[in-house]
Amino acid sequence: GYSESFSGGPTVPELILQLLQLEPEEDQVRARILGCLQEPAKNRSDQPAAFGLLCRMADQTFISIVDWARRCMVFKELEVADQMSLLQNCWSELLVFDHIYRQIQYGKEGSILLVTGQEVELSTVAAQAGSLLHNLVLRAQELVLQLHALQLDRQEFVCLKFLILFSLDVKFLSNHSLVKDAQEKANAALLDYTLCHYPHCADKFQQLLLCLVEVRALSVQAKEYLYHKHLGNEMPRNNLLIEMLQARQT
């Protein structure tokens, strides 16, 4: 399905238009997370205050992502068991991609923008974050540059996010056909959109999918970092991301 183009420009696939409508307002997400972070931590711990805040920020960002997924077409039709399987497969990729797109919109190379609106200089990350997190941030910045050069737009971002959500092999799900159909429609919508809107860049679709491979690699590295912090007893108790990390896959 396609929308009608009133301006005479290329049309946008209906699936992408629907996804754009589901996209949460960054201001609202920021306000909600800032509100949560201002509440006192339930489990006081020995971590530095900044690291504890970052953990809670990541938890709350993931809760926003779950809220988005629950409103997504197809996903909302699935049983909770299938919904859990999909999110357990891609939670870290969705978090990484959320971070990446925020940096693309932010557009500054020397610093990063947190979901709370705070700007952090990369020199501060280098000085205070430890080498594992610093390397992770730098690797993410390389992907930001790559996607910026590719001119990733909001339409492509929402479609890629949907593709990440539905990237699990359907053999692990009870409702195979619905999910397979969603995967195929999202792929087709992205291909059509890129060909229509970026005819001078014929391989944009393939380039974008290749970037998802790097998102996955980054998410693996991020999970290794989380596990390292967990083993060092540095994570807060009742941390959602650690629970996701430890949960059995599918």
Added chain:
Amino acid sequence: PCQGPAGRPAILYTLLSPSLMAS
């Protein structure tokens, strides 16, 4: 506290379960 299915993250189950969300 809410328990997810065996081996599944309980917090995620709570976030996704419609009956739990309604309550």
